Amino acid sequence: MQHLDRESHAQHDATCPSLAREQARSAAFVMSPALGDSLNLLIIAHNLVRAGWQVEIFGNHAWSLARWFPHLSMKPALGEEEARDRLADFGVVVQMHRDRPLKQLRAWHPGFVDLHDVEYADDGRCMAHRFAAFATHHFGLPTVEISNGMRAPPELQHRRHAQRVAVHPEASTADKRWLARRFIGLAQRLSGEGFAPEFVVADGERSRWLPLASTAPPLCSFRDTADLAAWLYESGWFIGNDSGLGHLASALGIPTLTVFRRRRVAQRWRPGFQCGEIVLPPWWVPTAGLKEKWWREAISVRRVHRAFRVLRERVAVPA
Incomplete structure (x- = not known):
């Protein structure tokens, strides 16, 4: 040519x-x-x-x-x-x-x-x-949608597994990850309420979770982003750290709960396509430096579990 x-x-x-x-x-x-x-x-x-x-x-x-x-x-x-x-x-x-x-x-x-x-x-x-x-x-567009136009292939059923909670306990950097043992504690609490939590991790992240396999939920990994999207699309809920998977779940219309270490980060990077809740460290942790250092310990399982209940109530009564 x-x-x-x-x-x-x-x-x-x-x-x-x-x-x-x-x-x-x-x-x-x-x-x-x-x-x-x-x-x-x-x-x-x-x-x-x-x-x-x-x-x-x-x-x-x-x-x-x-x-x-x-x-x-x-x-x-x-x-x-x-x-x-x-x-x-x-x-x-x-x-x-x-x-x-x-x-x-x-x-x-x-x-x-x-x-x-x-x-x-x-x-x-x-x-x-x-x-x-x-x-x-x-x-200069006359109208816009807060959407990227993502559409699922026709063979998939949205939120088919209504009780499945896709949990992403990982993130791109360690400073974004809530404590592993608390993710496990949250999953155990959800299981006791009839939900079916499953952890989704990349192949390179599995080694961090295999020693915890006896207490952790099933570990899921996927060949590519499309396979991950199909699994998320048929899940009922998403809980995770500040990461791209939360945005993917939100774009797919899955209600999301995201754990953030700082309010300003959450304002910018909370998933914004679909109904979602966030969890932040409690207000009483003094100074930005201490919040940055101790935010993981300051966020309890009970706090995240309570936010998940709020999310379910919001989804049950759409705006």
Whole structure:
């Protein structure tokens, strides 16, 4: 296939107004390797497609979930060396962070857009709501949905296993993880009430849980993000740390309960697609430093269990 250099493109566009208009309404999304970032960024992509834009998504989580987004064009993640050839013809290229996953993108693409200021703004809303608002204001969309348009394959049944509680006791970093023994204590309490908690962990995380297997619920791991999504979609509930799995559960319409170490983090990163509750350290823990050090010990099983009861009451009486 013949390729035009960027100068030739500019000259060609000047003589082809229809091509220039088409490129102006085309966007590529370079997705973070983090699942939660990707799911929230897809809110903007979904709303652009609703408004008639041509959109392509580049990211491995998105590629795995392609069947769940039939209205979006999904491609595998790009490497730095191939990005220029694949992205040059798009009028807009969106990446959540300024320098990752593609470090040089901001330097060479004239239509580069990042969400740095949106993520770190002094704004009480969660990312799902912030990104939807950004789609309105930056792209001038007349209406937006706080949705990424995720749809389950037809063979799956939403919340088929109504008593199954998907519990994610892990997180990307240790400072986000509530105590393992308390997750186990919570699971035992839920089992006593007739629920069926199951722990979901990545293959690389199983070694931390195998010594606790005699007291922990069943450990589930999945081949890829699509298999994980199918299991979550048919679960009744989700409980976990601040992690991408909470955003996935929320995007799938599963009620979520998320344990956070700080209020400001929770304001930004609570799952925002669906009904959810959060748990924070109690107010009486003094100073930010002590909260950061002792938040795990300060959050009791009883506190999380009580929040789960509140969540169930909210779901029973929808707003």
